[in-house]
Amino acid sequence: MTSLTSTPYDALRIGQEATITRLCRAEDLIVFSHASGSLNPLHLPNHDGDGDGRVEALAPAAWIAALIAGVVGNHLPGPGTVYRSESLRFVGQAQAGDSLHTKVRVAQKLAGHAVRLAVSVEGPAGRVAEGEVEVSAPALRHRFDDLSVPGLVVQSHRHFDALIARAEDLPALPVIVICPESADAVMGAVQARDHGLIAPLFVGAPDKIAAAAAEAGVDIAEIEIVAVPDHRAAALRAVALIHEGRGRALMKGHLHTDEMLHAILKKEGGLRTNRRLTHVFVMDVPGQDQLLFVTDAAINIAPDLGCKVSIVQNAIDLAVSLGVARPKVGILSAVETVTTAIPSTLDAAILAKMAERGQITGGDVDGPLAMDNAVDPGAARAKGLTGLVAGRADILVAPNLEAGNMIAKELSFLAHAEAAGVVMGAQVPVILTSRADSVRARLASCAVAVILAAPARCG
Structure with missing residues (x-):
């Protein structure tokens, strides 16, 4: 069970940050393939996607972007946040087995509870993604206790x-x-x-x-x-x-x-x-x-x-x-x-x-x-x-x-x-x-x- 608390628009401060670290697992690539319908072998474990004799198991760019959504939705501003736009540049790569550090920082507060966030994702070899996200922050502080979703079992052997x-x-x-x-x-x-x-x-x-x-x-x-x-x-x-x-x-x-x-x-x-x-x-x-x-x-x-x-x-x-x-x-x-x-x-x-x-x-x-x-x-x-x-x-x-x-x-x-x-x-x-x-x-x-x-x- 997880408890989450949002930071309302009025309480947000310029420079405020939140960071999470997440291990990219082979199972994540399989779940993403099912959710997106993409069967690109570059992004599947145990496949050589470009014929060079090596298994790439690269994390899809959209999966990396989803890590940013996880920080925004869980931590800053948190529950109740609504996405307006996202602009990302993918400047590196990550693969199964890499630990990724995703950071979100409040860059600008706009009218109508809009907030511009500077975002970045760092991997073992350096920066993987960077850019900005514009969201609508919640007007009130919300707290959610005992949050859970059904577990997933990937049928890998x-x-x-x-x-x-x-x-x-x-x-x-x-x-x-x-x-x-x-x-x-x-x-x-x-x-x-x-x-x-x-x-x-x-x-x-x-x-x-x-x-x-x-x-x-x-x-x-x-x-x-x-x-x-x-x-x-x-x-x-x-x-x-x-x-x-x-x-x-x-x-x-x-x-x-x-x-x-x-x-x-x-x-x-x-x-x-x-x-x-x-x-x-x-x-x-x-x-x-x-x-x-x-x-x-x-x-x-x-x-x-x-x-x-x-x-x-x-x-x-x-x-x-x-x-x-x-x-x-x-x-x-x-x-x-x-x-x-x-x-x-x-x-x-x-x-x-x-x-x-x-x-x-x-x-x-x-x-x-x-x-x-x-x-x-x-x-x-x-x-x-x-x-x-x-x-x-x-x-x-x-x-x-x-x-x-x-x-x-x-x-x-x-x-x-x-x-x-x-x-x-x-x-x-x-x-x-x-x-x-x-x-x-x-x-x-x-x-x-x-x-x-x-x-x-x-x-």
């Missing part, structure tokens, strides 16, 4: 963009793609190849793969295909190719997940470890300052306590690999108090104690936590919850698959999040994508696998 860029700097990961026999499955693998993320090898029915590639309109002429028409046999052959050193990760194509998991979990010739296989959604939620991890939402239907230990440890290991120094893990339930009537609260309390005693390592674990007080500091304070995790969770551990799946899909379809998917607990990363995934989500899933596999490849 900068965390995934950074993740993909990081993976693109690493060598392409050899990936065995199992049965890419649908347009979306083959498209995901080819897109990741074209971004330099993976070097795919296809296993499946060649005629079906060729038909899928034709439908998707992609070229797979340079991709090797190991012909195995049966899905279950294709999954077994893909796992064998991992053991033969032909791949360092698996990618699910157009086959049932249980057919793939059967091959991975075979006692002889599979890819088992001492961990349970668990699925983690890596989510880029607009408006959030960091990636959010949701687990398990795809493999373990009703995990017992032993399985939840693997779920938590796998998620911590993944988050650490992706750059979270010490992940904060919230064990979710319907309430934040331990009660015997809700078994998931008992599991949550035990998991938190196990982490405290070093049986789960690498992160801070707390629970039970309800969804609100796991992710919102205000909700956590309202419930009297303290500690490192409450209100700040990086990882959300659902009590069962149904709850985890609902959380992930609600974030995707209501909060406009993008979700990458990976299976942890096998000897190699397992990439899971969905038909509903965007291009960015598919690339992010592959990027996660590339970064996960990097230490083993270097070692």
